Amino acid sequence: MLPQRTRLASKALIGRNFKLHIPRATFSTTTRRNGYDDTIQNLKIGAHTRVIFQGFTGKQATANAKESMEWGTNIVGGVKPNGSGEHLGKPVLPSVRAAMEQLKPDATGIYVAAHQATAAIEEAIEAEVPLIVAVAEHIPVHDIMRIHSMLQTQSKSRLVGANAPGIISAIGRCRIGFQPLPTFSPGHIGIVAKSGTLSYETVGSLTRAGVGQSLCIGVGGDVIAGTNFIDALKVFEQDEDTEAIIMVGELGGTTEEEAADWIKDYNRRVKNPKPIAAVIGGFQAAPGKVMGHAGAWTGLGEGTSETKYRALENAGVTMVDHPAKFGGVMKDILAKSGRNVQKIKQSAAQAQQRRSYHTSRPAHRLLATSTFTRPFQQTRSLHLTTDQSTDLLKTYNINLTSAPQNAPSSHYVGISPARAARSPSIIAAPTANPDQLHERVKRFPFDYREGPTPAVVNAAIAHMQLDAAPPKAKAQTAEVIQNLWRLYREKEAIDTHVSLAVSESQDELQIYNPYLFFDDAAFKSNKRQADLHALRDKASISPTDAEAEQAGIVYIPLATPTFSHGTTQKDTQIPTSSTASEPRNLVGTLVNGAGLAMNTNDVLHTRLSSPPFSTTSANFLDTGGKATSATIKTSFKLILSDPRVSVVFVNIFGGLTLCDMIAEGIILAFKEVGVEKPVVVRLRGTNEELGQKVLGEAKLPIHAFDDFEEAVRKVGELANGGR
Structure with missing residues (x-):
């Protein structure tokens, strides 16, 4: 029945x-x-x-x-x-x-x-x-x-x-x-x-x-x-x-x-x-x-x-x-x-x-708060310095040289995920010129357990236009591919790429400009690759990034926009220090979930970067699938550390995250962080009405909405001097 x-x-x-x-x-x-x-x-x-x-x-x-x-x-x-x-x-x-x-x-x-x-x-x-x-x-x-x-x-x-x-x-x-x-x-x-x-x-x-x-x-x-x-x-x-x-x-x-x-x-x-x-x-x-x-x-x-x-x-x-x-x-x-x-x-x-x-609201608060959630530490990918990459590649019989000055041609090869094929692949291009690489690169998938077969290797070499190269250079290229694959598999990389050039004497392959990109989930989830993880230069991590990572928050400062017609992210620069010429009317965003955080920044740019407004987001901040009051407090601290921020926009759709918990975190931030910038809060989803009630009873200078478009308009007004 x-x-x-x-x-x-x-x-x-x-x-x-x-x-x-x-x-x-x-x-x-x-x-x-x-x-x-x-x-x-x-x-x-x-x-x-x-x-x-x-x-x-x-x-x-x-x-x-x-x-x-x-x-x-x-x-x-x-x-x-x-x-x-x-x-x-x-x-x-x-x-x-x-x-x-x-x-x-x-x-x-x-x-x-x-x-x-x-x-x-x-x-x-x-x-x-x-x-x-x-x-x-x-x-x-x-x-x-x-x-x-x-x-x-x-x-x-x-x-x-x-x-x-x-x-x-x-x-x-x-x-x-x-x-x-x-x-x-x-x-x-x-x-x-x-x-x-x-x-x-x-x-x-x-x-x-x-x-x-x-x-x-x-x-x-x-x-x-x-x-x-x-x-x-x-x-x-x-x-x-x-x-x-x-x-x-x-x-x-x-x-x-x-x-x-x-x-x-x-x-x-x-x-x-x-x-x-x-x-x-x-x-x-x-x-x-x-x-x-x-x-x-x-x-x-x-x-x-x-x-x-x-x-x-x-x-x-x-x-x-x-x-x-x-x-x-x-x-x-x-x-x-x-x-x-x-x-x-x-x-x-x-x-x-x-x-x-x-x-x-769920009948039992305990059930709602204990429903399955994923750990909220976000992925931190591990990049190596050039010197570290050189040393690591040498252990896999890949010896780097400086970039050749007069090579007749350049080539690009590596191992990279083929997302559509759900497998690793050889990534190859007949040029290493950055201006042409994106359009000419091609992936050649292979089975993870089998590794790259001779047929796949030869297809990649042909695409690189090295199939007619001298036998020694061609054999060296095939050897580089196999060595990159061995490094890729043993060190659990996401990308292992190098540029190639055949020397003028035609008897030696020059290898240069390495790009190694590692997924450190192998270490953080499974405690594998500890030696590789130890290479991470902690001194190069800013105090803000370190605090965000410790709290399980993804915090990424965005570029300062110029607001010229047709501006895109590539037209902007992230400031290295605060100057009087920098805009100070940008929006700090606090969002639960990476997808919603990305979309929030997109919409703010679309709605507010043209008259009558002239503002956009200063940061991407994702608290993860589960946020706590303490996480929200830390998020406010990170956002307000950026002098460009004139208003904070909290955009929450409570699924795993309960809206009343978010509201309590905002109140905690006002008490312990000292929030002096206007705050707009948009709450939807689980315990939405209770969250609105918590904010209302706090009697703080918070502009609360449940409608997204109304909230964005208010953000624009506040960022541009309105109250």
């Missing part, structure tokens, strides 16, 4: 386009032909989905399981290594394989810390669990690449994550992740998102508009994701409950551009395609910085946020600049597509919770 709420929704969704489809187990165990792509349909979770938890008896998993089961998720048991018995009235089994045999789950949620997550994912793959949801942050990149080399050789298991909020069916009341349940309402809009906080903003806007959500897939913000935009789009295309689609993207990788190509083809081959809208974050990202999410940086040959936006727009996608607009936009494009918006709203209303999401 289906839950009563689901049966009510089923009766309400009448008509060909609005029939509630609650499939039974759809996960085939027959032999597949196309490998990992054949597991895409495993994403279609719902009321039928039987879920287990790995790490079931842990504190965070227990709280999450209780909340999910109360909501309607069909959790059938869990796993505790070498354990047995019962927990929450459900069986506990000693292994995933035992759980598969006895409980027949369709999906597993992995609720263990990052240092345990790799083994847990591999155990689930080996047991052939159809859907594996990994929410942990800071799983090392090399662990993920090895996992994907396993996934690519099979056709039973599909991975969502890691570093993702998970997947949730609002119609089927099935949550595998840590999404804020009061925000969701059953409906007909499918969502796929890199950012958790931006997806919650999107969900909240749809709920307020009365159209609700069907299936929401959080692909996560890691360098390599188990499920990407195209995978989700394929599911939404076939899903009877999904009438329109929303994409939430950000800088990093090329999956948005690849999705745009898929959408162009979809719009050509389908008579009445489902309308699609999207938002992209990261236009104001600081060059060369990792913007909160481990994968939020633009690699060589990858597009910017602007190119992603243009690609989607050219594919016919309706673009918005902030997810709070999605509710109205989706109703508009649904109507233009000929779909019955009123019937969609009526069907969603029948299944909606009695109380509006933004006024409801």
Whole structure:
């Protein structure tokens, strides 16, 4: 028997386009032909989905399981290594394989810390669990690449994550992740998102508009994701409950551009395609910085946020600049597509919770605060100095020279992630000229466990235009590639690149200009690469950066804008010291979640950098998925240390983070930091009304809003001298 709420929704969704489809187990165990792509349909979770938890008896998993089961998720048991018995009235089994045999789950949620997550994912793959949801942050990149080399050789298991909020069916009341349940309402809009906080903003806007959500897939913000935009789009295309689609993207990788190509083809081959809208974050990202999410940086040959936006727009996608607009936009494009918006709203209303999401509060405060959260220490990537890189490369038989002055040609080669292929790759270009490199670079993927094969190496050498080089130079190039790969694998690098030139005598390869980039999650999560981590020059870290890192905050000062027509981030300079000529009307932003922090800076620049305003953001500050009162206090201290800041904008969408906790942190900052600049606070989400009440009763000079656009206008007024 289906839950009563689901049966009510089923009766309400009448008509060909609005029939509630609650499939039974759809996960085939027959032999597949196309490998990992054949597991895409495993994403279609719902009321039928039987879920287990790995790490079931842990504190965070227990709280999450209780909340999910109360909501309607069909959790059938869990796993505790070498354990047995019962927990929450459900069986506990000693292994995933035992759980598969006895409980027949369709999906597993992995609720263990990052240092345990790799083994847990591999155990689930080996047991052939159809859907594996990994929410942990800071799983090392090399662990993920090895996992994907396993996934690519099979056709039973599909991975969502890691570093993702998970997947949730609002119609089927099935949550595998840590999404804020009061925000969701059953409906007909499918969502796929890199950012958790931006997806919650999107969900909240749809709920307020009365159209609700069907299936929401959080692909996560890691360098390599188990499920990407195209995978989700394929599911939404076939899903009877999904009438329109929303994409939430950000800088990093090329999956948005690849999705745009898929959408162009979809719009050509389908008579009445489902309308699609999207938002992209990261236009104001600081060059060369990792913007909160481990994968939020633009690699060589990858597009910017602007190119992603243009690609989607050219594919016919309706673009918005902030997810709070999605509710109205989706109703508009649904109507233009000929779909019955009123019937969609009526069907969603029948299944909606009695109380509006933004006024409801969890029945038990303890449950809300103990719901599963990821550690809030953010990724800090490790770069080496030139001398350190030289010494390290020498141990791998790569001897550097100074850059040649009269070389007839230059070449570029290295090892780098191929995000779309979910594997490492040789990255190569027939030039090392920085002005041409971005356009001429190409990646040649290979299997992580196998390493670069002779065929892949030769293809890269041909692209470098060295296939006709003297035999010795060509052999040396192949040797450099293999040595770079050995360094890459053994030291768990993200990028290992060098420039090459063939000497005038044609008998020696010159190697110069190294670029080594390491993911220190291997050390921070798994205590690997301690010798490499010890090379980090702590003396070069500013006191502000050190304090931010200690508090688990990502704090990045942004460049001072010139506000000339067409200004972009590359036209600006980050000041090295305060001078009288610097603008002092910039906005310090404090946001929970990397995606929302990027989008907040983007919108401030768009809204406030032209008349009647002349301001924009001074910083990117992400408190992480879980903020505490102490974290908020430290964030204010960091923001106010920048003399350019004239107003502080706190923009919170409470999912994991409770709005009342944020409010208490702001009050603490006023008491202990000494806040003398005007503060604008915008609170939405979990415990929103309580947070507003806490701020109101404090009687402090705080301008509080729940509407984003009103808050931004007030920020502009205050930054430009208004009160």
